[in-house]
Amino acid sequence: MAVGVISVALISxxxxxxxxxxxxxxxxxPTIYVAQPYGGMDxxxxxxxxxxxxxxxxxxxxxxxxxESKSVQGAAIIKLQFHPGTDMSQAMAETVxxxxxxxxFMPTGTLPxxxxxxxxxxxxxxxxxxxx
Numbered sequence: 678m679a680v681g682v683i684s685v686a687l688i689s690x691x692x693x694x695x696x697x698x699x700x701x702x703x704x705x706x707p708t709i710y711v712a713q714p715y716g717g718m719d720x721x722x723x724x725x726x727x728x729x730x731x732x733x734x735x736x737x738x739x740x741x742x743x744x745e746s747k748s749v750q751g752a753a754i755i756k757l758q759f760h761p762g763t764d765m766s767q768a769m770a771e772t773v774x775x776x777x778x779x780x781x782f783m784p785t786g787t788l789p790x791x792x793x794x795x796x797x798x799x800x801x802x803x804x805x806x807x808x809x
Contacts, residue, residue, distance in 0.1 A: 706795060707740075707759035709772050713790040716751045723748035730782045731755050731790075734775040740768055769794055 713727050728746050732755065735744055740763035745756040759768055769792070776790060 707763050707765055708795040709757040710793045711755040711790050713753040719750060720748040723753045726784055728753040730779040734779040738771045
């Protein structure tokens with residue numbers, strides 16, 4: 678029994694010393710979300726008047742793997758998935774440029790979309806609470 682406990686402890690210590698450590702590890706999730714609000718449109722109208730133009734223009738963004746979209750009442754959400762190793766700063770710049778190009782074909786009064794890069798830096802790792 679004691680030999681088993683000592684061997685597990687020794688293997689744990691050796692594994693901990695050899696394990697690579699990083700503050701913000703590379704998660705390998707190269708994703709950008711585009712959320713377009715437009716009040717008063719049903720999902721079919723959102724698809725025809727807004728989502729279609731975004732999907733068409735996003736096909737020209739470099740490094741894109743695939744595009745997923747969902748149109749709901751008053752909003753369209755487009756997920757852009759990129760190949761691993763893609764320069765996400767460049768991809769974000771191209772996405773913003775193509776969003777601006779696509780907005781030229783949309784109905785008047787269309788608000789700018791919310792563009793969010795999904796990676797380790799955009800997701801909270803922990804939450805600190807201070808109590809009196």
